[in-house]
Amino acid sequence: MNEFINSLTNDGADQQQLKVVSVLGSACLGKTTFVRVLYKRIGLQFDCRAFIRVSKNPDMKKIFWEMLLQLERQQCPPQYCKEVDLINMIKNYLQRYLIIIDDLWSASVWDIINRALPKGSHGSRIITTTQIEDVAFRCCRYQSELVFEMKPLDDDHSRKLFFNKLFGSESDCPEQYKEILNEIVEICGGLPLATVSIASLLASQPALTIDLLTYIRQSLSSLFSGNPTSERTRQALKLSFHNLPQCLKTCLLYLCMYQEGYTFYKDDLVKQWMAEGFIDSTEGQDVEKIAESYLNQLTSRRFIQPIRINFNNEVVSCAVHGVVHDIIVQKSAEENFVVAIDCNEENVDLYHKARRLTLFGNPRYAKTPTRSIIESQVRSLAFFGLFESMPSITEFKFLRVLNLHISGYGTSV
Incomplete structure (x- = not known):
């Protein structure tokens, strides 16, 4: 972090020039966590700032609308604005700014976003994160010194992360478990999300035993064998998912109602789980508090990521990591849990037994669901569109259960 901050500020005569720095690394190395901490640490040094998530298939108008909303804060931009209007509004507003663009997947998307960002000499900074080397270098105009490559954690930090999550500190680990737990840490290979996911899985168990730890070690060795680094975290998360209580699995699967990269409000999600009847409770229990405890458990196990936390250290908004989203979409398809239809795609697979249905896009100008799906047993509908x-x-x-997101820019009914 200190090295990165120095690269942003130690420019001598060029201190006031716009600088674009890119964080490069494979999935699940902690790029988003890194820049989010950085954003909090240095953000107040700038006149205005925004943290934008992009993902694989971005809605550019939504991105610019969200950017302007974060920059102005006091004034919500009209949702009927065209993309070019939003770009012009951003250009007119920005002076000395900090913009973080998280999870870039294509240089063409960067080129579009870059058009909206003024190139003035006020010491502004743009930070991008990406898994793709060419995108990182394109953002930085192929200046290699401005590309910061994330690498796996070293052994010491991996152990610290793992044991802190599991016991509070390494010194609190019972002696009889140390050897096998160190082997598990080593198998995780310095991948932060894999490391903390397995530690969270173990921490959720009623009691640790040598048999349980041996099972986890053997499972990880088998799952990781022959897999590239980017696939290992996915396998660790799958193992953790399979060991979730059914009530938590159900609540997590529900999140594939949303597209990858979507940020949802905690209170909205808790109410949706309650409306769906996902919360196990007995008479006299506060159902909302139980639902919040489910969210806290999924957050603790790193399936859900806090995005915004208030002054009372309470989660306000959340998202799911792209790898987690891929996993729950796959599981949902296997179990026919949620049918999500992007109405802008040319070939839409329709299901006759959908119980929960999500419609994305603008079906007025695209293929709409056939009557067969409308006349099926749909109990829950989420709609994102005009x-x-x-x-x-x-x-x-x-x-x-009806969940409406009119215009797709965060307006929920």
């Missing part, structure tokens, strides 16, 4: 494009709710005869 109001005039919303399907007729009256045709969903068995609907009991």
Whole structure:
């Protein structure tokens, strides 16, 4: 962190020039966590700032709308604005700014975003994160000294992360478990998300035993064998997912109702879980508090990532990591848990037994669900799109949960 901050500030005569720095690394090395800490640490040094997540298939208008919303804060930009209008508004507003663009997947997307960012001499900084080397160098105009490569944790930091999560500190680890736990840490290979995911899995067990630890060690060795680094965290998360209680699995699977990279509010999600009947409770228990405890458990196990935390250290908004999203989408498809349809795709697979249905895009100008899916047993519908494009709710005869995101820019009903 100190090295990176120095690279942003130690410019001598060029201190006031715009600088673009890119954080490069494979999936699950902690790039987002790194720049989020950086954002909090140096953000107040700038007149305005924004933290934007991009993902693989970005909605550019939504990105610019969100950027302007974060920059102005006091004023919500009109949702009917065109993309070019939002770009011009951003250009007119920015002076000395800090912009973080997280999870860039293509140079063409960077070129579009870059058009909206003024190139003035006020000491502004842009930080991007990406898994793709060419994108990183493109952002930095191929200046290698401005590309900061993330690497796996060394052995000492891996152990510290693992044992702190599991016991509070390494010194609190019972002596009889140290050898096998160190082997598990070593297998995790310095991958932060894999390391903390397995530590969280073990911490959730009623009691540790040598048999349990041997099972985890053998499972990880088998899952990691022959797999590239980027796949190992996925396998660790899958192992952790399979060991979740059913109630937590159900709540987590529900999140594939949202597209990758979506940020959702904690209170909204808790209410949706309650409306769906996912919360196990007995008479006299506070269902909302139980639902919040589910969210806390999934956050503790790193399936859900806090995005914004208030002054009371309470989670306000969350998201799921891209790898986690891939896992739950796959599991949902296997179990027919949620049917998510992007109405802008040319070939849409329709299902006749959908119970929970999500519609993305603008179905008015794209392929809409056939009557077969509308007349099926849909109990829960989420819609992301323009109001005039919303399907007729009256045709969903068995609907009991409705989740509307009109215009797709965060307005929920």
